[in-house]
Amino acid sequence: MLVLKFGGxxxxxxxxxxxxxxxIDDRRAEIGGVIVVLSATAGTTTQLLDVTRQxxxxxxxxxxxxxxxxxxxxxxxxxxxxxxxIENLCDACSEYADAIASLGEWNTATLDGMAxxxxxxxxxxxxCLLAQRGASSTxxxxxxxxxxxxxxxxxxxxxxxKKCLERLTPxxxxxxxxxxxxxxxADADGRTVTLGRGGSDYSAAIIGASVAAREILIYTDVSxxxxxxxxxxxxxxxxxxxxxxxMKEMAQYGAKVLHPETITxxxxxxxxxxxxxxxxxxxxxxxxTSTATTTSDSCAVSILRSVTLITGDAELSDHIRAQRxxxxxxxxxxxxxxxxxxxxxxxxxxxxxxxEIALLHHKHQQRRASMVMxxxxxxxxxxxxxxxxxxxxxxxGRALILPMSASCIAAVVDPHDADHCARVLHAAVTRRxxxx
Ligand code: ASP
Ligand code: MG
Numbered sequence: 001m002l003v004l005k006f007g008g009x010x011x012x013x014x015x016x017x018x019x020x021x022x023x024i025d026d027r028r029a030e031i032g033g034v035i036v037v038l039s040a041t042a043g044t045t046t047q048l049l050d051v052t053r054q055x056x057x058x059x060x061x062x063x064x065x066x067x068x069x070x071x072x073x074x075x076x077x078x079x080x081x082x083x084x085x086i087e088n089l090c091d092a093c094s095e096y097a098d099a100i101a102s103l104g105e106w107n108t109a110t111l112d113g114m115a116x117x118x119x120x121x122x123x124x125x126x127x128c129l130l131a132q133r134g135a136s137s138t139x140x141x142x143x144x145x146x147x148x149x150x151x152x153x154x155x156x157x158x159x160x161x162k163k164c165l166e167r168l169t170p171x172x173x174x175x176x177x178x179x180x181x182x183x184x185x186a187d188a189d190g191r192t193v194t195l196g197r198g199g200s201d202y203s204a205a206i207i208g209a210s211v212a213a214r215e216i217l218i219y220t221d222v223s224x225x226x227x228x229x230x231x232x233x234x235x236x237x238x239x240x241x242x243x244x245x246x247m248k249e250m251a252q253y254g255a256k257v258l259h260p261e262t263i264t265x266x267x268x269x270x271x272x273x274x275x276x277x278x279x280x281x282x283x284x285x286x287x288x289t290s291t292a293t294t295t296s297d298s299c300a301v302s303i304l305r306s307v308t309l310i311t312g313d314a315e316l317s318d319h320i321r322a323q324r325x326x327x328x329x330x331x332x333x334x335x336x337x338x339x340x341x342x343x344x345x346x347x348x349x350x351x352x353x354x355x356e357i358a359l360l361h362h363k364h365q366q367r368r369a370s371m372v373m374x375x376x377x378x379x380x381x382x383x384x385x386x387x388x389x390x391x392x393x394x395x396x397g398r399a400l401i402l403p404m405s406a407s408c409i410a411a412v413v414d415p416h417d418a419d420h421c422a423r424v425l426h427a428a429v430t431r432r433x434x435x436x
Pocket of ligand 1: 008046183196197198200
């Protein structure tokens with residue numbers, strides 16, 4: 001059985017939803033059936049949250065809400081000839097907003113309640129489209145599948161697994177495609193909760209793990225996880241496969257990949273997660289697996305644009321090291337010269353109060369820098385990357401190389417040099433053996 005998850009841009013227009021429907025048609029022959037998890041149409045969640053705050057604060061919300069409802073009506077009408085299938089939802093959404101306005105306040109519960117409409121709209125429209133195309137499908141409310149602890153987004157795994165198996169197993173046996181919503185769940189008291197922004201990937205991973213799916217396919221608008229940002233490195237290409245560990249490193253150091261935490265339920269259950277492109281479904285995409293793979297095909301370069309580089313003495317080093325245990329975003333290296341040290345703080349929020357205080361009391365130098373990371377390389381290529389980074393260091397006189405692990409190095413460079421450094425390192429580590 002497969003879990004197919006489609007993100008916001010994959011469901012944002014009538015054409016995109018047609019592409020989704022034909023991917024489902026192609027995949028539905030899968031033994032054991034398919035479960036389809038949908039995001040809200042792109043931008044909708046943010047607008048629903050805005051409407052909730054506006055309505056609860058006595059500001060005008062009607063125009064924004066009507067625009068949003070009309071946008072969904074237009075998509076439904078273009079696909080189905082009428083918007084009848086979502087009229088009840090439109091009414092319920094309107095009434096909910098009006099109720100928040102007359103209450104004159106908003107809170108987590110009403111934000112969640114309102115945001116849930118986004119996924120309810122997209123999933124309802126898709127299921128009607130599948131029905132119209134003659135494909136048998138069932139719409140299941142995600143609140144019957146995912147259970148959280150009371151008033152929190154913390155998923156109760158045991159209860160969720162039980163619910164998913166009870167509700168989904170009989171449906172899967174009928175061969176129907178099951179359509180459900182990402183992002184939304186119910187707490188143990190039955191109240192609607194949401195799983196955090198971008199939570200649909202998490203929903204797909206939770207549901208996939210509960211029913212032991214063969215694979216989880218995450219459909220987006222790009223053809224996988226790229227070896228670098230294609231806007232910076234022109235010949236960046238999708239990586240055929242990466243390990244979960246590498247994906248975590250990439251996400252931590254600036255790459256726009258799946259948020260690693262969202263797929264941990266799948267990784268724990270050893271279910272491969274494949275990132276695919278709705279608009280180019282024949283592309284191979286990237287397979288994220290729990291097992292490590294470091295081949296010439298898995299090398300990637302990412303850029304963290306803004307880090308803080310601190311150099312100081314041994315005493316400062318002790319203070320920062322103490323912080324480091326709590327904050328993996330602090331990377332350190334120690335020079336031999338007067339036991340000097342260099343620390344790179346990867347995000348400004350990470351400059352905790354303790355580090356700030358230590359900095360007040362110790363002589364140090366501090367400057368802005370960018371960090372270019374090379375991840376996923378086997379030893380030989382990591383070595384090449386290190387040599388080239390060293391060359392860049394001598395050339396600019398300003399780079400700093402930090403070996404992070406056997407398969408991962410970081411070059412800390414002047415922000416102006418970051419793109420160039422990324423291109424040079426990318427060329428070096430992705431060169432095929434016959435081109436070396
Ligand atoms: N619709 C939700 C959001 O935009 C969840 C998701 O798309 O993953 O955050
Ligand atoms: Mg989204």
